Amino acid sequence: MPSNQNEKIDRRVNRTRRSLQGALLALILEKGYDAVTVEDITRRADLGRTTFYLHYRDKEDLLMQAVQDLIDDLVNELAQTPLDAWKLNGQEDRGEVFVPAIALAFHHVAIHADLYRVLLRGEGTYSALRRLRKILSGAISSLIQHFTAYSRVELKPQVPMEVFVNSLAGAWIGLMTWWLEEGMPYSSEEMAVMYQRMFMRSTREVLGLINGEG
Amino acid sequence: MPSNQNEKIDRRVNRTRRSLQGALLALILEKGYDAVTVEDITRRADLGRTTFYLHYRDKEDLLMQAVQDLIDDLVNELAQTPLDAWKLNGQEDRGEVFVPAIALAFHHVAIHADLYRVLLRGEGTYSALRRLRKILSGAISSLIQHFTAYSRVELKPQVPMEVFVNSLAGAWIGLMTWWLEEGMPYSSEEMAVMYQRMFMRSTREVLGLINGEG
DNA sequence: CTAATTCTAGACACAATGTTCAGAATTATA
DNA sequence: TATAATTCTGAACATTGTGTCTAGAATTAG
Numbered sequence: 001m002p003s004n005q006n007e008k009i010d011r012r013v014n015r016t017r018r019s020l021q022g023a024l025l026a027l028i029l030e031k032g033y034d035a036v037t038v039e040d041i042t043r044r045a046d047l048g049r050t051t052f053y054l055h056y057r058d059k060e061d062l063l064m065q066a067v068q069d070l071i072d073d074l075v076n077e078l079a080q081t082p083l084d085a086w087k088l089n090g091q092e093d094r095g096e097v098f099v100p101a102i103a104l105a106f107h108h109v110a111i112h113a114d115l116y117r118v119l120l121r122g123e124g125t126y127s128a129l130r131r132l133r134k135i136l137s138g139a140i141s142s143l144i145q146h147f148t149a150y151s152r153v154e155l156k157p158q159v160p161m162e163v164f165v166n167s168l169a170g171a172w173i174g175l176m177t178w179w180l181e182e183g184m185p186y187s188s189e190e191m192a193v194m195y196q197r198m199f200m201r202s203t204r205e206v207l208g209l210i211n212g213e214g
Numbered sequence: 215m216p217s218n219q220n221e222k223i224d225r226r227v228n229r230t231r232r233s234l235q236g237a238l239l240a241l242i243l244e245k246g247y248d249a250v251t252v253e254d255i256t257r258r259a260d261l262g263r264t265t266f267y268l269h270y271r272d273k274e275d276l277l278m279q280a281v282q283d284l285i286d287d288l289v290n291e292l293a294q295t296p297l298d299a300w301k302l303n304g305q306e307d308r309g310e311v312f313v314p315a316i317a318l319a320f321h322h323v324a325i326h327a328d329l330y331r332v333l334l335r336g337e338g339t340y341s342a343l344r345r346l347r348k349i350l351s352g353a354i355s356s357l358i359q360h361f362t363a364y365s366r367v368e369l370k371p372q373v374p375m376e377v378f379v380n381s382l383a384g385a386w387i388g389l390m391t392w393w394l395e396e397g398m399p400y401s402s403e404e405m406a407v408m409y410q411r412m413f414m415r416s417t418r419e420v421l422g423l424i425n426g427e428g
Numbered sequence: 429c430t431a432a433t434t435c436t437a438g439a440c441a442c443a444a445t446g447t448t449c450a451g452a453a454t455t456a457t458a
Numbered sequence: 459t460a461t462a463a464t465t466c467t468g469a470a471c472a473t474t475g476t477g478t479c480t481a482g483a484a485t486t487a488g
Binding site: 032034060121122123125126129133158159160162163164166167168169170171172173174175177178194195197198199201202205206 | 246248274335336337339340343347372373374376377378380381382383384385386387388389391392408409411412413415416419420
């Protein structure tokens, strides 16, 4: 998925980095970020400790590069996804729709579950989780803007947009966290549908977009 | 607020512990949990390094005791607060109410801002943030149960309650985090009102409690 | 005032970090 | 396949932080 630089990279380098990253994730999930030493990582990856420092400055550097790649990937995929909403099959029109962008985010979590688990636990540096929150806030902002662009009604937000967007991002993160910690008892599509069912309707209300029927 | 044991404690002990806790919080906010050493803490607190180990096992022990006291205090206060909702002043009845329990939580954050900042950043161990999330989820559950107890309508939740409650707790945490990181641009009462404005209405919808008027 | 408690400074063994270096192993490429 | 370049390795080293222990100084409770 990530790290496909233009320059050709020695096989050993790719293999080494993948091993190190995998070892770090596994070890963090086993005993927590703080308890993991560089020697732990290289032993698990079956590499010399010296090799580690050939590639990364320290433990945090390794984790942050992994997270950065993950987030870059998410941003890329989000950018390639239309913001439109599809009406759901045969459902009576309760405003129930399916937004591919939302489903995509949950799908991304499912694919990279281990890394998201580490990220959402805030292991390592807080900056990673903060970045994810900003990205989700931005995505939510874009969705809202996209949906309201076609509406001729004037917006009368019940709360400042910043407050609302950050709350929804928090709900998203809380939902993903619960989902991962519970061992993903629902599919990513189900999660996306539930997220919409909970918050898309109230979004219109909070924005002041409710016109008539409850 | 916390640590009022029955036994009389030597003045020096209280002073020392308060100094150490204050120093740790300040240092974490300055340069992050990982970068803080025990010697940093004792130097800032103007104490000998040996003294630290007279009171705490390590850095994490100190932080966790502080967080534990904080959470105990929050739980205590929540337990003493009625779950009822007061109707807001002269407002037209848009279902807008004021729930003391919600306001109390935001107030608690304002009073202990530094510690919450550290806690919400997930500095130290993830377990603390996880505990807070569970407490908020529990509080939300209680509120929902309390509100619906008087309703004769049968509930038809649109999503599993666990999903909904965890999302709302996430929104709460996201909102508090944003609030703290932005330097608390609103009062805790305003925050509580906004939280309710965003989610109390949609809660009734998600629970299937919408009867007539939108 | 005095006995008990707490704080202090210095020394200690230990664990992990991050660097260096010479040589072994692997890889790209011709 | 041969060879030059790159990457990996293991051992050694200085450095930093940890957690413990001591004897004695300082503070506190009563």
